[in-house]
Amino acid sequence: MYKRKDSYFNKAKQQGYRARSSFKLLEIQEKYKLIKPKDTVLDIGCAPGSWLQVVKKLTSGFILGIDIVSVKSIKGVEFIQQDINDFKTEKKFNVVLSDIAPKTTGIRNIDQQKSYDLTKQSWDAAKTNLKKNGNFLVKTFQSQETQILVKEIKPFFKLVKTYVPKATRESSKEIYIIAISFNPS
Ligand SMILES: C[S@@+](CC[C@H](N)C(=O)[O-])C[C@H]1O[C@@H](n2cnc3c(N)ncnc32)[C@H](O)[C@@H]1O
Numbered sequence: 001m002y003k004r005k006d007s008y009f010n011k012a013k014q015q016g017y018r019a020r021s022s023f024k025l026l027e028i029q030e031k032y033k034l035i036k037p038k039d040t041v042l043d044i045g046c047a048p049g050s051w052l053q054v055v056k057k058l059t060s061g062f063i064l065g066i067d068i069v070s071v072k073s074i075k076g077v078e079f080i081q082q083d084i085n086d087f088k089t090e091k092k093f094n095v096v097l098s099d100i101a102p103k104t105t106g107i108r109n110i111d112q113q114k115s116y117d118l119t120k121q122s123w124d125a126a127k128t129n130l131k132k133n134g135n136f137l138v139k140t141f142q143s144q145e146t147q148i149l150v151k152e153i154k155p156f157f158k159l160v161k162t163y164v165p166k167a168t169r170e171s172s173k174e175i176y177i178i179a180i181s182f183n184p185s
Helices: 002-014 022-032 050-058 108-129 144-156
Strands: 041-044 063-067 078-081 093-098 130-141 157-163 174-182
Touching: 002 022, 022 050, 022 130, 022 157, 022 174, 041 050, 041 108, 050 063, 093 108, 108 130, 108 144, 108 174, 130 144, 144 157, 144 174
Parallel strands: 041 063, 041 093, 063 078, 093 130
Antiparallel strands: 130 174, 157 174
16 A cells, blocks of 8 residues: 555656646546646645646646645646635636545544535535536545435536546545536526
8 A cells, every 4th residue: 555655656746746646637537538628627625736737737728726725826827715615706617626625533424524515515616617518526535425416416417427546545435526518407
């Protein structure tokens, strides 16, 4: 497990990414092509900014990151320091990403519930701010509620999948919901 952790950590450092999570997005992008060259992208829970670094390489479109903690600036990327719960914008995006995660307590039920709430808030933001045919990617801690959320999201997209990237730590309970081609109803 530690070998795996070290290899992604070192790879991130070598390639100038701020966090190993960059490789999760790169892997998902390779498989599902969520982000296209001119797409506008909202990245929820973006600190320290490694997904923003990846997104910047993939699109020339407008990129907005939001997090409760600050992010060292990235050229060509806008950032708002705010709780996702308070986030409101008139802007619409081609892609909404959310790698949001709570501060964990180590108590599984509490952490799952907190993660579920954040995932749900990300979905609310995506539902409001996604353009037609847009894509949505969100992280959640696996629980009984994961499938309930998937069921709720499914009718709004052409395709909805769950996926655990290779770069995820073996001990982690996180899973990503990938939703392709939004159709607001
Ligand atoms: C795993 S990190 C994201 C890593 C990021 N994708 C990257 O590659 O750099 C999860 C982030 O969610 C943020 N977060 C947690 N609760 C939040 C909330 N209510 N509103 C906005 N961001 C939140 C945390 O501050 C943390 O930075």
